[in-house]
Amino acid sequence: MKVPAWWNCIPGYEDMREKAKLVGEQVLRPNADISDREGVYPKVSLQALADAGFGAVTVPKQYGGLGTGCSGFAVLAETFAQYCASTTMVWVMHTAAVQTLFAAGTEEQRQRYIPKVARGEIGGLAFSEPATGSHFWNVVSKAPRTSGGYLLNADKSFVTSAGQADWYIVETNSPDSTKSDPLMFLIVENDQPGVEAFPFDALGLRGNNSGPMKYKDVFVPAYNRLGDEGGAGFYNDTVIDPFFLLGSSACWVGIAQGAISMAVEQAKKKVHRDTGQSVASYQVIRHEMAKAQILVDSARSMLYRVAEKMDETTAKGVGLDTCLYPLWELKTHAADIVIDVTNKALQISGGRGYLRGGVERYMRDGRAGAVMGPTNEILRDWIGKTLIGLPWLE
Structure with a gap:
């Protein structure tokens, strides 16, 4: 077959x-x-x-x-x-x-x-702040107008490519905005005076440098404001959230597939000399392989359906904020199954899977999904509120 x-x-x-x-x-x-x-x-x-x-x-x-x-x-x-x-x-x-x-x-x-x-x-995104945690859509930093631009002071947490990206889109507040939404985006170059990045040392995704950053009295010229003074929440809902949720979900699905694929190959190759049978010849092992692959394919099917629908939505000129609900479900499911699948992959691999690198790395990398903002707990609450007709974000 x-x-x-x-x-x-x-x-x-x-x-x-x-x-x-x-x-x-x-x-x-x-x-x-x-x-x-x-x-x-x-x-x-x-x-x-x-x-x-x-x-x-x-x-x-x-x-x-x-x-x-x-x-x-x-x-x-x-x-x-x-x-x-x-x-x-x-x-x-x-x-x-x-x-x-x-x-x-x-x-x-x-x-x-x-x-x-x-x-x-x-390019990078500098959004989340220590004061608001994984609620990256709420920030407390400000960048008031100054001669020819803005003066940015902000403490940022979990900035992917911190200190390594060539430029960042920094989310902050404009105290001078006349809009109800004061959120503003500024493009900040990595080598500007006042930009400082700090080390990242974590359980998994250890190469992505998602460390904290500090922007102290950073002058941002007006030509590096992205969009208007205020109103950036629109782009959070129509660009950043949809693309981040889709891309990160794809990452968790890929990690899960990588882990089970590696475990299957190892099980086929590993032969017990005393029985003459490979690990894959045991029915109980094949059952675990099947369970894991079904979980991966269920998440991948959601991923494809949502991605195709996002393209259809864009082609119709409709905002991607209309796709947020299925994206919440996708991210929650993908971040859940990667934990289950990598656990199964390690069990299939036995002691070899417990060694550094390989399946063990997939397990540590995949664990980030459920705690990465919006966390799975937040997303489940938003899903639940939507189901009973309550505003999802208050």
Whole structure:
């Protein structure tokens, strides 16, 4: 029995997926253990993605992107994560930042940044703050107007690519805004005076440098304001949340697939000399393999359906905020099953799975999903409120 190709990839994206798998095999996988073991930012892997044409995948082709839409973004993120989750999470956040710049930016800002990211520059999102935790849509920092721009003071937590990205979209408040929503986005270069990044040392995703950052008296020229003074919450709902939830969910699905694929291969190869049987020859092991793969495929099916619907929604000129509910369900399910699947993969692998690297790394990387904001607890509450007709965000 051969698994149908459409079950593993959105039709029309097969060639792109094969190209992504080649980069994964040749570059991402060999460097994944180094990034994990030493906590090294995966610069080589990220440049390889850009060299392969994956630096600005969701941006229209006339700007130097691939114009893959949400479907291509999801297929790529899920594929990359099977090889290196740290690289994938950096790339997902980068893609969300680039898409936000494209959606909210001026034509001059697009021309100034997008050609460079297509060649390998990395963008980041500096949103969450210690004062509000995983409620990254609520920030307390401010950037008042000053001569020719804004004076930014902000403490940020869990900034993917902290100190490594070339530029960041920083979410802050405009005390001068006349809008009901004072949220404002500022583009800040990594080498500007007053920008400081701090080390990241975590259980998993150890190469993505999601450390805290401090912006102290950073002058941001007016031409680096992204969008208006205030009103940035619109882009949170229509760009950042949808792309982050889709991309991160794809990452958890890819981690789960990578873990079970590795466990299956090890079980096929490992032969017990006393019985002459491989680990995979035991029915109980095959049952666990099947349970794990069914969970992965259930999440992947949700991922594909949501991604395709997001593309349809965009084609109709409707905002992606209308897709938030299925995205909440997708992220919650993907972040739940990756924990279950990586546990099963380790059990199938036995003592070998408990050793550093391999399945053990997939388990640690995947555990981040449920606690990454919005946490699964927050999302379940939003889902529950929606089901009984209450406002989901108060």
